[in-house]
Amino acid sequence: MAQISHAQSIRIAVDLSDAPRNIYHAKLNIPVKPGPFTLVYPKWIPGNHRPSGPVHNLTGLRMEVNGRAIPWERDDVDVYAFHVNVPAGASELEVSLDAITQGLNAAGTGAQASSNVLGLNWNEVVLYPQGTKSDDVQVAPSVRLPGGWKFGAALEVANQAGDSVEFHPVSLTMLVDSPLIAGNHFRKVELTKPGETPAHVIDMVSESEAGLAMTPADEAAYRKLVAETGALFGARHYLHYDFLVTLSDQVLGRGLEHHQSSDNGVGEQTLTDDDRHLLEAGLLPHEFVHSWNGKYRRPAGLATPNYQEPMRADLLWVYEGLTEYLGNVLTARSGLWTPEQYREALAETAAMLDHRSGRTWRPLEDTARSVQILRLLGRSWQSWRRGLDYYPEGELVWLEVDATIRQQTNGQKSLDDFCRLFHGAPSGPAKVVPYTFDDLVRTLNQVVPYDWAKLLNERVNDVLPRAPLGGIVRGGWKLVYNEKPNVYVRAAEKTRKFENYFYSLGFAVNEKAELIDVIPGSPAYQAGIGPGMKLIAINGRLWSKDVLKEAVGTSKENPKPIELLVSNAEFVKSYSLDYHGGLQNPHLERTSGEDLLDEIINPLTK
Numbered sequence: 001m002a003q004i005s006h007a008q009s010i011r012i013a014v015d016l017s018d019a020p021r022n023i024y025h026a027k028l029n030i031p032v033k034p035g036p037f038t039l040v041y042p043k044w045i046p047g048n049h050r051p052s053g054p055v056h057n058l059t060g061l062r063m064e065v066n067g068r069a070i071p072w073e074r075d076d077v078d079v080y081a082f083h084v085n086v087p088a089g090a091s092e093l094e095v096s097l098d099a100i101t102q103g104l105n106a107a108g109t110g111a112q113a114s115s116n117v118l119g120l121n122w123n124e125v126v127l128y129p130q131g132t133k134s135d136d137v138q139v140a141p142s143v144r145l146p147g148g149w150k151f152g153a154a155l156e157v158a159n160q161a162g163d164s165v166e167f168h169p170v171s172l173t174m175l176v177d178s179p180l181i182a183g184n185h186f187r188k189v190e191l192t193k194p195g196e197t198p199a200h201v202i203d204m205v206s207e208s209e210a211g212l213a214m215t216p217a218d219e220a221a222y223r224k225l226v227a228e229t230g231a232l233f234g235a236r237h238y239l240h241y242d243f244l245v246t247l248s249d250q251v252l253g254r255g256l257e258h259h260q261s262s263d264n265g266v267g268e269q270t271l272t273d274d275d276r277h278l279l280e281a282g283l284l285p286h287e288f289v290h291s292w293n294g295k296y297r298r299p300a301g302l303a304t305p306n307y308q309e310p311m312r313a314d315l316l317w318v319y320e321g322l323t324e325y326l327g328n329v330l331t332a333r334s335g336l337w338t339p340e341q342y343r344e345a346l347a348e349t350a351a352m353l354d355h356r357s358g359r360t361w362r363p364l365e366d367t368a369r370s371v372q373i374l375r376l377l378g379r380s381w382q383s384w385r386r387g388l389d390y391y392p393e394g395e396l397v398w399l400e401v402d403a404t405i406r407q408q409t410n411g412q413k414s415l416d417d418f419c420r421l422f423h424g425a426p427s428g429p430a431k432v433v434p435y436t437f438d439d440l441v442r443t444l445n446q447v448v449p450y451d452w453a454k455l456l457n458e459r460v461n462d463v464l465p466r467a468p469l470g471g472i473v474r475g476g477w478k479l480v481y482n483e484k485p486n487v488y489v490r491a492a493e494k495t496r497k498f499e500n501y502f503y504s505l506g507f508a509v510n511e512k513a514e515l516i517d518v519i520p521g522s523p524a525y526q527a528g529i530g531p532g533m534k535l536i537a538i539n540g541r542l543w544s545k546d547v548l549k550e551a552v553g554t555s556k557e558n559p560k561p562i563e564l565l566v567s568n569a570e571f572v573k574s575y576s577l578d579y580h581g582g583l584q585n586p587h588l589e590r591t592s593g594e595d596l597l598d599e600i601i602n603p604l605t606k
């Protein structure tokens with residue numbers, strides 16, 4: 001099938017000057033031989049773990065040979081494949097295409113560019129010969145930026161003249177792994193000293209100069225993060241690393257990992273607003289950990305030879321779950337979170353999972369295997385479906401593994417030792433070393449012999465109505481609920497404009513009074529209330545967040561049920577909730593024994 005000559009590169013030139021209206025124009029020169037030929041558009045996108053290549057946004061497709069248009073035909077089954085007949089004597093196919101860069105999220109609204117910032121994922125503008133391995137396809141990329149904009153990317157610059165930038169040729173694998181961000185407000189922060197290798201930088205773009213105001217304390221914390229990953233893993237699998245950070249409320253929030261960079265999208269105020277800072281502090285550490293866990297060590301089912309081959313997502317509770325665990329630990333070790341903020345976030349994760357009604361029918365691994373269908377869903381009935389629980393529950397599972405190693409070895413060993421064995425030496429350029437469940441178990445047994453296969457199999461494959469809280473308990477803490485607000489939940493409520501009553505009445509409600517989700521088995525569910533309905537009044541008084549808080553807060557002393565007047569589209573009904581538990585906010589409380597959580601988040605470097 002592969003008709004490309006490996007000695008020659010595909011040239012791809014992307015004109016980004018139309019980014020403010022969310023359309024990118026690409027021209028590709030693809031070496032070919034005469035005869036039937038099939039080009040494909042990347043479908044299974046690394047890091048997304050699903051067939052998310054936005055082929056619906058591929059437009060303006062035109063193919064030419066020596067300036068003459070030739071007809072193409074989309075495959076009648078695979079909408080990602082395009083057939084052409086290359087005429088005799090032709091050695092190069094010129095392809096032009098446009099990528100529309102809006103309509104990218106579940107609501108069909110997310111955009112990748114605005115008047116001031118853009119993000120370019122090369123998989124959105126590339127076609128490559130069907131049947132080739134992405135490692136074997138060489139690409140020479142270039143871009144034209146909007147006038148005066150500056151960019152960040154892990155790609156190495158070969159030439160720059162004004163707004164035109166040519167990069168050194170790379171494999172298609174590394175091209176798709178090296179997104180570019182650009183903006184007219186740009187700031188670069190060096191995280192390593194001049195001459196030190198590998199170099200680490202933060203490249204930031206924003207809607208405003210004010211959005212780029214990273215504090216000296218944060219700069220110091222990100223330098224510490226780099227040092228802490230060195231101490232944790234003992235090796236690096238990249239030649240240099242770029243944290244690409246977009247601060248904007250106009251484009252999609254995102255976090256996507258790569259070998260030598262990560263693409264992080266957060267709100268414009270994230271560096272200056274304490275609540276947003278608390279909520280997003282774990283993002284860069286999480287995506288950075290992926291360079292080791294996910295990109296370098298990758299589950300065999302996700303290490304595919306090209307972007308058309310389906311991915312098998314069973315081990316996402318390692319790929320994402322261990323990353324979530326290590327990312328949050330590193331957030332605390334680097335000082336981006338205080339120990340209390342770490343514990344409050346962990347308490348909310350534990351409480352949320354312990355109230356997930358879907359755990360009564362669906363094992364954790366099924367949430368991983370179902371990433372293709374779960375990723376794009378809204379929050380209605382999320383507790384009953386379970387969402388992408390392999391992230392937060394993976395965190396709890398790996399905390400339990402870490403605490404177990406520490407107890408089994410009387411504090412001599414920890415999950416840090418596993419990381420050094422599994423993700424560590426030798427350092428070198430980006431590469432993939434696939435693994436299986438058995439490889440994980442074997443490495444854990446190298447750290448300390450234990451029935452790891454049994455523990456992990458039970459946590460991942462059994463239907464477990466209660467969340468795995470063993471790591472918290474072994475760590476010297478317990479999950480409790482009381483009236484005191486959880487700082488992490490409160491920051492989320494303020495920023496995302498909702499009120500969390502999941503652990504009392506059993507629902508969350510947004511600022512428009514819509515019930516975002518209702519947990520099966522909860523008082524609200526028992527009374528007959530469901531997601532999508534709207535609160536009108538509480539105990540005879542029109543809804544407001546204060547009225548609701550007052551009713552729940554005084555429910556312990558009030559012998560009468562809470563009366564909710566609720567609308568379901570055009571119809572209104574009253575529901576009686578016999579609830580007397582008061583406000584229920586999750587926290588961790590110390591028990592006896594050693595404080596392993598404190599040891600776990602203790603920095604490894606001075």
Ligand SMILES: [Zn+2]
Pocket residue numbers: 257286287290319320323
């Ligand atoms: Zn991740």
